[in-house]
Amino acid sequence: MxxxxxxxxxxxxxxxVGLAAxxxxxxxGREVVVVxxxxxxxxxxxxxxxxxxxxxxxxxxxxxxxxxxxxxxRRFYDFCASHxxxxxxxxxxxxxxxxxQRDTALGIMGRAHANGxxxxxxxxxxxMKAMEPEIEGVIGLHSPSTGIVDSHAFMLALQGEAAxxxxxxxxxxxFFGAETGADGIRALLGAEVGCFFRVRTxxxxxxxxxxxxxxxxxGISETSIPTPYFAKGSYFSLARRSPFSRLVYPVPEPGGLGxxxxxxxxxxxxxxxxxxxxxxxxxxPLDFRVDSRRADKFYAAIRRxxxxxxxxxxxxxxxxxxxxxxxxxxxxxxxxxxxxxVHGVRGLIALYGIESPGLTAALAIAERVVQLxxxxxR
Numbered sequence: 001m002x003x004x005x006x007x008x009x010x011x012x013x014x015x016x017v018g019l020a021a022x023x024x025x026x027x028x029g030r031e032v033v034v035v036x037x038x039x040x041x042x043x044x045x046x047x048x049x050x051x052x053x054x055x056x057x058x059x060x061x062x063x064x065x066x067x068x069x070x071x072x073x074r075r076f077y078d079f080c081a082s083h084x085x086x087x088x089x090x091x092x093x094x095x096x097x098x099x100x101q102r103d104t105a106l107g108i109m110g111r112a113h114a115n116g117x118x119x120x121x122x123x124x125x126x127x128m129k130a131m132e133p134e135i136e137g138v139i140g141l142h143s144p145s146t147g148i149v150d151s152h153a154f155m156l157a158l159q160g161e162a163a164x165x166x167x168x169x170x171x172x173x174x175f176f177g178a179e180t181g182a183d184g185i186r187a188l189l190g191a192e193v194g195c196f197f198r199v200r201t202x203x204x205x206x207x208x209x210x211x212x213x214x215x216x217x218x219g220i221s222e223t224s225i226p227t228p229y230f231a232k233g234s235y236f237s238l239a240r241r242s243p244f245s246r247l248v249y250p251v252p253e254p255g256g257l258g259x260x261x262x263x264x265x266x267x268x269x270x271x272x273x274x275x276x277x278x279x280x281x282x283x284x285p286l287d288f289r290v291d292s293r294r295a296d297k298f299y300a301a302i303r304r305x306x307x308x309x310x311x312x313x314x315x316x317x318x319x320x321x322x323x324x325x326x327x328x329x330x331x332x333x334x335x336x337x338x339x340x341x342v343h344g345v346r347g348l349i350a351l352y353g354i355e356s357p358g359l360t361a362a363l364a365i366a367e368r369v370v371q372l373x374x375x376x377x378r
Contacts, residue, residue: 005184005200006198007031007033007187007197007198008030008031008032008199008200008201009025009030009031009032009033009199009203010032010033010035010197010202010203011025011032011203011205012202012203012206012213013034013036013044013204013205013209013210014036014040014041014042014169015045015046015155015205015206015207016042016046016154016158016358016362017207017354017362017365018034018036018203019034019042019155019158019159019162019362020158020362020365021365021366021369021370022167023158023366024363024366024367024369025167025201025373026162026166028370028374030373031166032168033168033170034169034170035173035189036169036173037172037173037174038171039171039172042151044207044208045208045322046151046155046207046359047152048318048320049359050235050270050356051149051359052092052146052147052149052247052356052359053146053147053149053360054073054356054357055070055073055092055112055119055120055146056070056073056112056115056116056360057112057115057120057141058111058252059111060334061111061115063335065335065357066115066116067115068335068357068361068364068368069357070116070117071364072357072360072361072365073145073360073361075363076149076360076362076363077089077147080149080154083157084157085150085153085157086149086265087148087149087265088147088148088149089144089145089147090245090246090263091144091146091247092142092143092146092246092247092248092249093123093128093131093143093248094108094143094251095128095135095137095140095248095251095305096137096140097136097138097250097304097305098137098304101251104251104252105139105140105251106122108251108252109121109141112141112143117145119144120141120143121141121142122142123139123140124139125137125138125139127140128142131246132244132245133243134243134306135305135306136305136306146247148247148262148264148265149359151359170189173190173191174189174194175187175189175213176189176194176216177216177218178202178218179196179218180217180220180345180348181219183198184198184200184347185198185345185347186198186199187199187202199347200347200377201348201373201376201377202348202349203373204348204350204351207283207354208283208286208321209284210228210323210350210351210352211352212228214350214352217345217348219344219345220344220345220348220350221342221344224338224350225343226333226336226352227281227325227327229325229327229328230278230280230281230283230286230322230323230324231276231278231321231322231324231328232275232277232278232319232320233272233274233320233321234273234274234276234291234294234316234317234318234319235272235273235318235319235320236290236294236298236315236316236317237271237314237317238268238313238314239313239314240313242263242268244261244263246263247260247262247263248260248306250305258301259273259274259301259302260272261302261306271298271302273320274294274298274301277328286321288319288321290317292316295314298314299311322356323353323354324353324355325352325353333353335353336351336352337365337369337372338350338351338352339372339375339376340376346376347376347377348376349372349373351365
């Protein structure tokens with residue numbers, strides 16, 4: 001870009017990944033503007049997850065999910081400690097409820113070690129019962145590096161440090177699209193009516209909306225834009241005090257990690273998410289209500305590893321939606337971090353499919369964005 005741009009780095013989306021990217025870019029000396037269609041940070045899928053700090057157990061070795069989760073988890077704990085973000089390294093047990101799940105559990109441990117989560121270890125039934133007396137299963141995997149966090153406090157800390165380094169935030173503002181050419185990127189931004197702004201680097205970190213918004217960028221390769229698939233996950237809360245001190249997960253199921261048990265920093269117990277594939281590719285409007293009738297399947301799934309759950313003890317809580325880029329029944333896709341080499345637009349970094357472990361990996365994803373932005377700078 002020969003002329004000075006109106007905006008050096010434009011980040012679309014003020015969820016956890018957009019905020020982490022804005023912070024990292026600002027700390028690298030870039031001038032950053034974050035545009036968000038909602039009226040505050042973290043109003044989308046970043047506020048609708050389990051708030052778990054993942055260890056890096058489940059993902060294919062060598063994948064971006066594996067690499068960035070393990071790297072991000074190390075950064076995450078250091079960041080939370082240095083920025084006074086409430087969190088707890090409470091640990092997790094993955095339960096093989098029956099003999100039919102033993103081999104799957106052993107395979108998960110091997111994958112965890114290959115990914116660098118080498119502190120994951122096998123515990124027999126006796127040790128598992130000593131750790132969490134109400135669990136039932138044949139064996140378990142203990143992950144001491146798994147934790148929980150106040151995700152909104154984490155996002156506020158990211159926003160604050162980004163702002164300290166000069167980043168600006170513009171809310172209730174839409175990204176309507178962009179024109180690209182030899183003179184750079186011209187982004188159309190506004191509330192109801194947009195205005196064009198010349199942009200040197202454009203970071204598309206809009207979660208569920210990323211594929212749709214990518215389609216509004218003139219010059220992008222259409223084949224580079226993945227088809228979005230939305231997997232809704234509902235959560236139910238326990239109507240009494242939790243008997244657990246750790247997170248408890250079953251072995252994974254297609255589309256997710258199973259109906260797991262998490263605790264928050266206040267000690268409240270939640271179960272979920274389940275998997276409900278939505279028959280839509282549109283990121284708005286979406287129904288985040290929890291259907292109480294789904295509780296029957298929750299009771300059955302939870303009682304495989306916690307038979308002490310009684311009828312009437314689950315209450316509908318909240319729901320989230322995973323921004324999948326793989327179809328129902330297909331293997332889970334890896335994170336996609338695309339630059340000019342893939343989509344053909346210099347100065348554009350497009351992020352797709354940032355589902356779990358996106359929260360844990362956010363700081364590591366941000367460092368990759370900084371690197372890509374430096375090499376793709378106009």
